[in-house]
Amino acid sequence: MDAADPLAGMRARFDLPGGLIYLDGNSLGPLSHAVRQRMARVLEAEWGEGLIRSWNAAGWIDLAQRAGDRIGRLIGAEPGEVIVADSTSINLFKVLVGALRMRPGRSVIVTEAGNFPTDLYMAQGSVALLGQGHHIRLVEAPADLDAFRDALDEDCAVLMLTQVDYRSGRLHDMAALTRLAQDRGALVIWDLAHSAGALPVDLNAAGADLAVGCGYKYLNGGPGAPAFIYVAHRHQAEIPATLSGWLGHAQPFAFEPEYRPAPGILRQVCGTPPILSLAALDAALEIWDAVDMDVLRNKSQALGQLFIDLVDRDVQDPELRLISPRDPDQRGSQVAFSHPGGYGIVQALIQAGVIGDFRQPDVLRFGLAPLYLGYADIWDAVRALAGILADGQWRRPEFAQRAAVT
Ligand SMILES: *Cc1c(COP(=O)(O)O)cnc(C)c1O
Numbered sequence: 001m002d003a004a005d006p007l008a009g010m011r012a013r014f015d016l017p018g019g020l021i022y023l024d025g026n027s028l029g030p031l032s033h034a035v036r037q038r039m040a041r042v043l044e045a046e047w048g049e050g051l052i053r054s055w056n057a058a059g060w061i062d063l064a065q066r067a068g069d070r071i072g073r074l075i076g077a078e079p080g081e082v083i084v085a086d087s088t089s090i091n092l093f094k095v096l097v098g099a100l101r102m103r104p105g106r107s108v109i110v111t112e113a114g115n116f117p118t119d120l121y122m123a124q125g126s127v128a129l130l131g132q133g134h135h136i137r138l139v140e141a142p143a144d145l146d147a148f149r150d151a152l153d154e155d156c157a158v159l160m161l162t163q164v165d166y167r168s169g170r171l172h173d174m175a176a177l178t179r180l181a182q183d184r185g186a187l188v189i190w191d192l193a194h195s196a197g198a199l200p201v202d203l204n205a206a207g208a209d210l211a212v213g214c215g216y217k218y219l220n221g222g223p224g225a226p227a228f229i230y231v232a233h234r235h236q237a238e239i240p241a242t243l244s245g246w247l248g249h250a251q252p253f254a255f256e257p258e259y260r261p262a263p264g265i266l267r268q269v270c271g272t273p274p275i276l277s278l279a280a281l282d283a284a285l286e287i288w289d290a291v292d293m294d295v296l297r298n299k300s301q302a303l304g305q306l307f308i309d310l311v312d313r314d315v316q317d318p319e320l321r322l323i324s325p326r327d328p329d330q331r332g333s334q335v336a337f338s339h340p341g342g343y344g345i346v347q348a349l350i351q352a353g354v355i356g357d358f359r360q361p362d363v364l365r366f367g368l369a370p371l372y373l374g375y376a377d378i379w380d381a382v383r384a385l386a387g388i389l390a391d392g393q394w395r396r397p398e399f400a401q402r403a404a405v406t
Helices: 008-013 033-057 060-074 088-102 117-130 145-151 174-183 264-268 275-290 293-314 342-351 375-391
Strands: 082-084 108-112 135-139 156-162 187-191 210-213 228-231 334-338 357-359 363-367
Touching: 033 060, 033 275, 060 082, 060 228, 060 264, 060 275, 082 264, 082 275, 088 117, 088 156, 088 187, 088 210, 088 228, 108 117, 117 135, 117 156, 135 145, 145 174, 156 174, 174 187, 228 264, 293 334, 293 375, 342 357, 342 363, 342 375
Parallel strands: 108 135, 108 156, 156 187, 187 210
Antiparallel strands: 082 228, 210 228, 334 363, 357 363
């Protein structure tokens, strides 16, 4: 399977340490050679030599738009619909408050009870800020279309969903849910944290309104890389600038005392972008210019299928349960299992050179990034997992020590 893999050559573009199987690209993607080279150039030539001149000469001032357009190609957006800015959490706040203000007279944010905590927390902050009876309505997982149909009434302003569940990897039907919410007059916000760079996404084909996502997961932009924000062209003139900072002004260098929002996606920018991090993300995105997302998806699904098949065949522990959908079309680019000893098992795996991660309460998560993983990696990872479960070494006390980041 590795010999027939059309993406096999991509691994050489990454700077992965030897002797390691990296199944955590859904939390932090690896360093690529392009990023290493770009960082050296940005530091030495652009910052070191160019200094302030580099805002113009090196194009720092519109780097966020260029990087945004590169991401746009991966998520079905047109040029000018995506910009890189801030963190995913902050971008969620911007679109949540913006969307609530676009639907005066409606007061409810509908989302999933199992959504990623920051999405829930930012929704809580948004309704607290706006007051006026705004509140959140939670749909219990596992959510299906009927559960959302019941929750979306004429009081619903926004449906906010993460397309790929961060724990189970369950994939929502973006087009169907978008249509359902819009038929009831609501706007839809998609969190693409586990979608961008993981599978083909087509925001415009789905008629999506607003979206956000991460730069440091499957896009490999580096720790704390800035995030992205998408506003469909048809909403760009209408959505208020929630965080009305100077770089989102129509004319920042006019230094006017009154805020006037920039046209288009630019009003989603607040302050000065972190150029070092942004340049790293932009360099990481170069790789994606050559990637066919359908080819990527095929490999991602095959990697996941192989993982599940090998666990079914080789792991005897009855407490290990697959919590990802078995149907590859309902799964993002990860497989996840539950086990009461989940934390210790993940720690034992890491010590054996297989890096996945643990999520509360009992979830072992394995990210499958087709750009740098091969089928033999999956084979070896499942063999390590089977061995650790069979001999019980994960019960050793050292593996129970909880670190700050799991
Ligand atoms: C990783 C993740 C985030 C991260 O938000 P930050 O502001 O970058 O920390 C947000 N939403 C989801 C669904 C995620 O998985």
